[in-house]
Amino acid sequence: MSAPLLEARAVTRRYRMPRESLFRAPPVLTAVDSASFILERGETLGIVGESGSGKSTLARMVMAFETPDAGQILFDGQDLGQLSAGDLRRQRQRFQMVFQDPFGSLDPRRSVGWSIAEPLRAIGAENRAHRVAEALEQVNLHAADAEKYPHEFSGGQRQRIAIARAIVTRPELIVADEAVSALDVSVQAQILNLLMDLQDELGLAMLFISHDLAVVASICDQILVMQHGKSIEQGRATEVLNAPTQDYTKSLLIAAGA
Amino acid sequence: MKTRLPVNFLIGAVLVALVLGAAALSLVWTPHDFAQMNIKAKFGPASSTYWLGTDQLGRDVVSQLMAAARNSMTVALAAVLIGGSIGTALGLLASAIGGWVEDLVMRIADIGFAFPALLFAIMLAAVFGPSLTNAVLAISFINIPVFARVARASANQVWTREYVAAAQAAGLNRAVISWDHILPNIGAAIIVQATIEFAVAILAEAALSYLGLGAQPPAPSWGRMLSEAQTLMYLAPQLAIYPGLCIVAAVLGFGLLGDGLRDITDPRLSRER
Ligand SMILES: Nc1ncnc2c1ncn2[C@@H]1O[C@H](COP(=O)(O)OP(=O)(O)O)[C@@H](O)[C@H]1O
Ligand SMILES: [Mg+2]
Numbered sequence: 001m002s003a004p005l006l007e008a009r010a011v012t013r014r015y016r017m018p019r020e021s022l023f024r025a026p027p028v029l030t031a032v033d034s035a036s037f038i039l040e041r042g043e044t045l046g047i048v049g050e051s052g053s054g055k056s057t058l059a060r061m062v063m064a065f066e067t068p069d070a071g072q073i074l075f076d077g078q079d080l081g082q083l084s085a086g087d088l089r090r091q092r093q094r095f096q097m098v099f100q101d102p103f104g105s106l107d108p109r110r111s112v113g114w115s116i117a118e119p120l121r122a123i124g125a126e127n128r129a130h131r132v133a134e135a136l137e138q139v140n141l142h143a144a145d146a147e148k149y150p151h152e153f154s155g156g157q158r159q160r161i162a163i164a165r166a167i168v169t170r171p172e173l174i175v176a177d178e179a180v181s182a183l184d185v186s187v188q189a190q191i192l193n194l195l196m197d198l199q200d201e202l203g204l205a206m207l208f209i210s211h212d213l214a215v216v217a218s219i220c221d222q223i224l225v226m227q228h229g230k231s232i233e234q235g236r237a238t239e240v241l242n243a244p245t246q247d248y249t250k251s252l253l254i255a256a257g258a
Numbered sequence: 259m260k261t262r263l264p265v266n267f268l269i270g271a272v273l274v275a276l277v278l279g280a281a282a283l284s285l286v287w288t289p290h291d292f293a294q295m296n297i298k299a300k301f302g303p304a305s306s307t308y309w310l311g312t313d314q315l316g317r318d319v320v321s322q323l324m325a326a327a328r329n330s331m332t333v334a335l336a337a338v339l340i341g342g343s344i345g346t347a348l349g350l351l352a353s354a355i356g357g358w359v360e361d362l363v364m365r366i367a368d369i370g371f372a373f374p375a376l377l378f379a380i381m382l383a384a385v386f387g388p389s390l391t392n393a394v395l396a397i398s399f400i401n402i403p404v405f406a407r408v409a410r411a412s413a414n415q416v417w418t419r420e421y422v423a424a425a426q427a428a429g430l431n432r433a434v435i436s437w438d439h440i441l442p443n444i445g446a447a448i449i450v451q452a453t454i455e456f457a458v459a460i461l462a463e464a465a466l467s468y469l470g471l472g473a474q475p476p477a478p479s480w481g482r483m484l485s486e487a488q489t490l491m492y493l494a495p496q497l498a499i500y501p502g503l504c505i506v507a508a509v510l511g512f513g514l515l516g517d518g519l520r521d522i523t524d525p526r527l528s529r530e531r
Contacts, residue, residue, distance in 0.1 A: 063427055100420070121430075
């Protein structure tokens with residue numbers, strides 16, 4: 001059996017906080033505490049948990065923006081922490097990210113086409129204009145939008161542009177951290193549908209992070225529940241939603257009105 | 259946008275336009291040859307031929323002021339360009355690398371900052387001899403820490419943006435990101451600073467020339483006109499007043515323009531001051 005696409009093995013991340021007293025060691029905050037999960041190819045894993053439970057920190061480690069203090073992130077069987085800087089850079093086209101803030105994730109001084117082409121330039125891909133046009137059409141925008149600038153688009157449209165940038169290298173994994181949380185509810189549904197369509201079309205796996213259990217329930221095959229940096233429950237979405245084993249998960253379900 | 263332009267910006271823009279206009283015009287035309295002496299006409303009063311009169315050697319004052327403006331602008335431009343580019347590059351580098359490199363660069367900038375600028379220029383001139391080139395180098399040098407600080411502080415902010423994280427996710431290295439994203443997004447802050455430093459450079463050039471460490475005769479300079487007029491203060495005070503007014507107009511103009519630009523590009527910053 002081949003390795004899962006993405007696996008977190010007892011990943012821990014600690015932050016040193018500002019020193020409170022000269023005579024005591026600075027306090028340490030454990031943002032992610034020995035969290036584990038498995039994401040298979042083509043599937044969607046939703047990570048839920050209240051704000052501050054370590055979801056974004058986990059996402060940053062999956063994206064190799066930060067390295068774990070303990071444990072490993074394995075992408076396609078390779079420990080991201082063990083890759084050389086050059087190897088990591090080459091692997092990056094295989095996992096991309098959609099960020100939370102549609103107004104902050106596009107450089108205001110660069111045209112949309114320029115931003116979408118950025119991951120292609122990073123790997124020296126040919127035919128960039130063509131692939132940018134293709135990506136724009138895949139997210140239901142127009143090829144001509146490549147010439148425009150981010151301020152000419154609404155939040156939902158910008159999020160489509162961010163998704164176009166994320167899929168332009170034909171990655172196997174998309175990490176979406178609160179990718180719809182900043183959008184109006186009606187726009188949320190459109191973006192969620194788009195993500196699901198793209199996933200079918202392109203065979204993407206997705207790590208879908210949200211504090212909103214209803215959103216996660218609507219889109220994910222698997223659900224991981226996080227609390228205080230720990231992964232307390234992972235299972236098929238239907239099972240976790242219908243028969244949660246943890247009290248914390250039950251309280252989340254009640255809070256979500258399920 | 260329908261925002262009204264701030265008053266400091268408008269006054270600054272008018273003064274700067276006057277000074278730059280005079281400097282540019284002097285390239286092609288001055289009422290007289292600024293170096294042409296005419297002993298018979300010395301200390302001439304303002305007239306239709308000599309609009310602001312003549313100096314102790316009978317040279318036309320207006321022509322000298324115009325040529326001096328060109329001189330002053332050239333020195334300031336060169337100094338701000340050289341010091342600004344080096345300082346900005348250092349600030350970008352410090353911000354991109356971080357860690358002890360950033361600390362080191364910024365501590366060195368602190369030292370440069372704490373050093374009295376003019377004193378440094380005088381030291382350079384004392385060691386390498388007085389010349390316009392050395393004045394430019396000295397003023398450039400004192401600009402480096404100023405721009406390094408501004409560039410680093412603004413760059414550190416831009417590094418936290420999500421579009422920078424997206425560029426990192428794309429696999430771009432920090433040098434490329436600095437060039438593609440950081441520099442364009444700190445451009446406004448750099449331009450504001452450059453305008454303000456332009457004023458500082460004009461003042462520094464005037465001071466150095468006043469001390470005989472800048473423009474050498476016969477190149478005209480407001481600072482030197484001022485020092486030459488000093489001994490004639492009782493005889494012909496206007497010869498000191500005109501270059502003095504020019505210095506004030508230029509320094510004030512660029513200073514106000516820079517402040518105004520800052521108000522326009524970053525209202526938050528100006529309110530904090
Ligand atoms: N760079 C950081 N430095 C210090 N503390 C951090 C940092 N990033 C996150 N934290 C802390 O780690 C905890 C988890 O944060 P985060 O991963 O953002 O949670 P979530 O995304 O689930 O809301 C929080 O207490 C947060 O304050
Ligand atoms: Mg978060």
